[in-house]
Amino acid sequence: MSRLILFNKPFGVLCQFTDKGTEGSARPTLSQFVDVPGVYPAGRLDLDSEGLLLLTDDGRLQARIAEPRYKMPKTYLVQVEGDAGEESLKALREGVRLKDGLTLPAEAERIDDPTLWPRDPPVRFRKTVPDCWLKLTIREGRNRQVRRMTAAVGLPTLRLVRWAIGEWTLDGIAPGEWQDGDVGRLR
Known part of the structure; x- marks a missing residue:
């Protein structure tokens, strides 16, 4: 077994x-x-x-x-630098052009700050730059894909937590x- x-x-x-x-x-x-x-x-x-x-x-x-x-879905909770608006989310949902080609469309939504454990070391915050959380689900697995996708839409990743793979x-x-x-x- x-x-x-x-x-x-x-x-x-x-x-x-x-x-x-x-x-x-x-x-x-x-x-x-x-x-x-x-x-x-x-x-x-x-x-x-x-x-x-x-x-x-x-x-x-x-x-x-x-x-x-097999395109198994992988869901990430992503803290990004910046204020994710509908234009950024739409770009993620349609697929983002990266150096290695267009990504498959992602499921993307802005979420409230999740209840997670503290990170060690903590994420560096800047008082003058807002941040927010996204929930992204992708079905491919390119190298550093989520970080590159958020950066491509002007939202650099601060913290990346994979929450789910398929139903797990x-x-x-x-x-x-x-x-x-x-x-x-x-x-």
Whole structure:
């Protein structure tokens, strides 16, 4: 039977079990949080992003979750610098032109500040520049895609939290914690 783990990746943690970076870098890795043999990440989250990371011991399930051809929705809570108006949201909903081409349309809406854990280190705020939160759902997985999309519409990302992948969510999982997930209909 396939094993699926839902992990709330903290800011600054590498999405791998060992740090193959520079000698002596001592960056935190998944091995400091998930002591389960034989599981591997299904997809990635950048070092400076937080939130839901799925790990599994099943290669086919890993591909079903991570490969763009399956277009599994990924939902992010994004704190951006600036005041997101309808024009910016419309651009995100229609697809944004990036250096590597036009993105697929995203589901995009402005939301009230979500109730999240404090980030360590905290986001740097500027008193003279407003910020707001967006909920974005994308169905592809380009490198740093959400950050590049928000920047392309004039809203640089301050904080990025992946809240959901498909039907799996972070609900009830604290940063650095994990729980077993139900493979359900993806078997």
